[in-house]
Amino acid sequence: MYYWLIFVGLEILRNRWMRLRNQKPNYAQSFVIRGVAAIIHASIIVRVETWPEALRVIGFQVASFYLIFDIVLNALTGDRWNYQGKSSGYLDKLPMWAYLVLKGLCLVYLIWFIGWRA
Numbered sequence: 001m002y003y004w005l006i007f008v009g010l011e012i013l014r015n016r017w018m019r020l021r022n023q024k025p026n027y028a029q030s031f032v033i034r035g036v037a038a039i040i041h042a043s044i045i046v047r048v049e050t051w052p053e054a055l056r057v058i059g060f061q062v063a064s065f066y067l068i069f070d071i072v073l074n075a076l077t078g079d080r081w082n083y084q085g086k087s088s089g090y091l092d093k094l095p096m097w098a099y100l101v102l103k104g105l106c107l108v109y110l111i112w113f114i115g116w117r118a
Contacts, residue, residue: 001060001118004041006077008065012073019077027089034065060113066091 011034032115047055070092074083080100082099084092091102 003045004038004061005064005068007037007041008068009072011065012069012076015073016076019073021066023072056113056116057109059109063113067103067106067110 011030027073038058041061042054042057046057048057050057070088071081074081076094077083082096092099094102
């Protein structure tokens with residue numbers, strides 16, 4: 001699972017670099033990169049063998065990315081922790097209470113996932 005967290009860190013650095021160059025992210029390209037990385041991580045690195053296990057790993061990938069990515073990126077750029085840019089994703093446009101509920105659910109899932117893997 002550490003490899004996925006390394007990937008998330010690399011994605012944060014890639015997006016930080018784009019912000020420094022005043023470039024807007026290409027969301028289709030980002031989606032493909034993240035999807036391919038998730039498939040490689042689940043199938044080759046973790047070696048998922050069953051659908052239930054695959055769903056748990058995909059849940060880990062989605063929850064960890066959503067929980068970590070924007071908060072760390074905003075910290076690196078000096079923005080407030082919940083900064084939402086003009087071209088932020090759909091979930092970032094939710095009301096703050098819904099945003100916090102989703103972040104909390106991701107945290108609960110990750111705690112459960114760590115217990116399941118132990």
